[in-house]
Amino acid sequence: MHFYQYEIRLRARKRGFHLISDEIISVAKGISEIKSGMMQVFIKHTSASLTINENWDPTVRADFERHFNKMVPENAPYYEHNYEGSDDMPAHLKSSLLGSSVTIPITNGKPNTGTWQGIYLCEHRNADTGRNLIISLWGI
Amino acid sequence: MHFYQYEIRLRARKRGFHLISDEIISVAKGISEIKSGMMQVFIKHTSASLTINENWDPTVRADFERHFNKMVPENAPYYEHNYEGSDDMPAHLKSSLLGSSVTIPITNGKPNTGTWQGIYLCEHRNADTGRNLIISLWGI
Amino acid sequence: MHFYQYEIRLRARKRGFHLISDEIISVAKGISEIKSGMMQVFIKHTSASLTINENWDPTVRADFERHFNKMVPENAPYYEHNYEGSDDMPAHLKSSLLGSSVTIPITNGKPNTGTWQGIYLCEHRNADTGRNLIISLWGI
Numbered sequence: 001m002h003f004y005q006y007e008i009r010l011r012a013r014k015r016g017f018h019l020i021s022d023e024i025i026s027v028a029k030g031i032s033e034i035k036s037g038m039m040q041v042f043i044k045h046t047s048a049s050l051t052i053n054e055n056w057d058p059t060v061r062a063d064f065e066r067h068f069n070k071m072v073p074e075n076a077p078y079y080e081h082n083y084e085g086s087d088d089m090p091a092h093l094k095s096s097l098l099g100s101s102v103t104i105p106i107t108n109g110k111p112n113t114g115t116w117q118g119i120y121l122c123e124h125r126n127a128d129t130g131r132n133l134i135i136s137l138w139g140i
Numbered sequence: 141m142h143f144y145q146y147e148i149r150l151r152a153r154k155r156g157f158h159l160i161s162d163e164i165i166s167v168a169k170g171i172s173e174i175k176s177g178m179m180q181v182f183i184k185h186t187s188a189s190l191t192i193n194e195n196w197d198p199t200v201r202a203d204f205e206r207h208f209n210k211m212v213p214e215n216a217p218y219y220e221h222n223y224e225g226s227d228d229m230p231a232h233l234k235s236s237l238l239g240s241s242v243t244i245p246i247t248n249g250k251p252n253t254g255t256w257q258g259i260y261l262c263e264h265r266n267a268d269t270g271r272n273l274i275i276s277l278w279g280i
Numbered sequence: 281m282h283f284y285q286y287e288i289r290l291r292a293r294k295r296g297f298h299l300i301s302d303e304i305i306s307v308a309k310g311i312s313e314i315k316s317g318m319m320q321v322f323i324k325h326t327s328a329s330l331t332i333n334e335n336w337d338p339t340v341r342a343d344f345e346r347h348f349n350k351m352v353p354e355n356a357p358y359y360e361h362n363y364e365g366s367d368d369m370p371a372h373l374k375s376s377l378l379g380s381s382v383t384i385p386i387t388n389g390k391p392n393t394g395t396w397q398g399i400y401l402c403e404h405r406n407a408d409t410g411r412n413l414i415i416s417l418w419g420i
Contacts, residue, residue: 044394059220114184199360256325
C-alpha cells in the first residue's frame with residue numbers, strides 16, 4: 001500500500017467560497033502512483049471549511065455565501081461567543097455544517113470525481129488569513 | 141491490505157430521500173474479505189448527496205424532504221444561479237449540507253453500523269435521473 | 281500497513297455539545313504506531329452526531345446548542361415522525377446536518393489537527409443515554 005501526506009498553506013482569500021481543486025492536485029504528486037485509492041483533504045481550522053460542489057459557474061459560489069449568511073446570521077441574540085467580532089460564531093457554525101474535510105476516490109492515478117465537482121475552500125472570516133491543509137493519499 | 145473499488149449507476153429516483161443500503165452492500169462483494177476496514181460511498185454529482193440516518197420508518201425520510209425544502213427554499217431572492225429551474229440552486233446547497241460521501245467501518249466482513257442506521261440517497265432534483273456512485277473498501 | 285479498530289461506549293451526556301477528544305485518544309492506543317495515517321471516529325446512532333470545532337471556549341458549544349435548536353425546531357407542523365417526543369425528528373435532522381463521523385490525519389503518532397480543533401459529541405436527545413463509537417486507525 002501507498003500512503004502519502006502533504007501539508008500546505010493556502011494564501012489568504014477573502015470571505016466566501018473558492019475553488020481550490022487545481023491547487024490540491026498540483027501538490028498531491030503521489031496520486032499518479034495510486035491505481036485504486038482515496039484522497040482526503042483536511043483543514044486545520046474551526047472558522048473555515050471544505051466542501052465539494054459545482055466547479056464551473058461562479059454564481060453558485062456567490063449564492064453559497066449569501067445563503068449561508070442567511071442560514072447562520074451574524075449577531076443572533078443568543079450568541080455568547082463573540083470575542084473576535086460578529087463573524088466569529090457564525091464561522092464556527094458554518095464550519096461544522098460544511099465539514100472539516102472532503103474524501104474523494106482515486107482511480108488510475110486521478111481523482112474519480114464527476115465532471116462538475118470541484119473542491120471549495122469555504123472562508124467564513126472577514127479578515128483574510130492563510131489556511132493550513134493536510135492532504136492524505138492511500139491505496140494500491 | 142485489501143483495496144476494492146466499484147462504480148455503479150443507481151436507477152433514477154424521484155426527488156426525496158431513499159434508502160439504498162442493500163443495493164450498496166450487494167455490489168460491494170469484497171466486504172466479506174475484510175476483517176477490519178472501511179467502506180466509503182461517494183456520489184459523483186453536485187445536486188444529489190448521501191447521508192446516514194434512520195432505516196425503518198419512511199416518515200423520517202418524508203420529514204427530511206419537507207425540512208430541507210424549508211431550510212433551503214426555492215426562489216430565494218438572492219439566488220443568481222437558476223439556469224436549470226427553481227430546484228437547481230437549492231440542490232447544490234443541500235448537497236453540501238448533507239455531503240458527497242459516507243464512510244462506514246467494516247468489522248468481520250460486515251458494515252459495523254448501528255441497528256437503525258441506513259444509507260440514504262438524497263435526490264434534490266425534480267427530474268428523475270440516474271446517479272453514479274463509487275464504493276471503495278479497504279482494510280485487513 | 282497498520283489497521284486498528286476499537287469500539288467504545290461513551291457514558292450518557294445531557295443534550296448538547298460535548299468535547300470528547302481526550303477520551304478518544306486515550307482509547308486509540310495504536311495511534312502511536314502510525315507515522316502517516318488516518319483516524320476515523322464513527323457513531324452508531326441516528327439521533328446523535330460527531331463534528332470538529334473549537335476546543336477551548338465552552339460558550340461555543342452552548343451557542344451550537346442554541347443555534348441548532350433554532351435551525352431545526354421542535355414541533356414543526358410538517359413532522360410526521362414523532363413517536364418518541366418532540367426532540368425525536370429534530371435529532372435525526374441534526375444528525376445528518378453534522379454527520380455520523382469525523383476523519384482526522386495522523387502524523388508522527390498523533391492527530392494532526394489545528395491548535396483549536398476538538399472532537400464534539402453532539403447529543404440531540406433529551407434523555408441521557410450512552411453512545412457507541414467505533415474508532416478506526418490506518419496508515420504506515
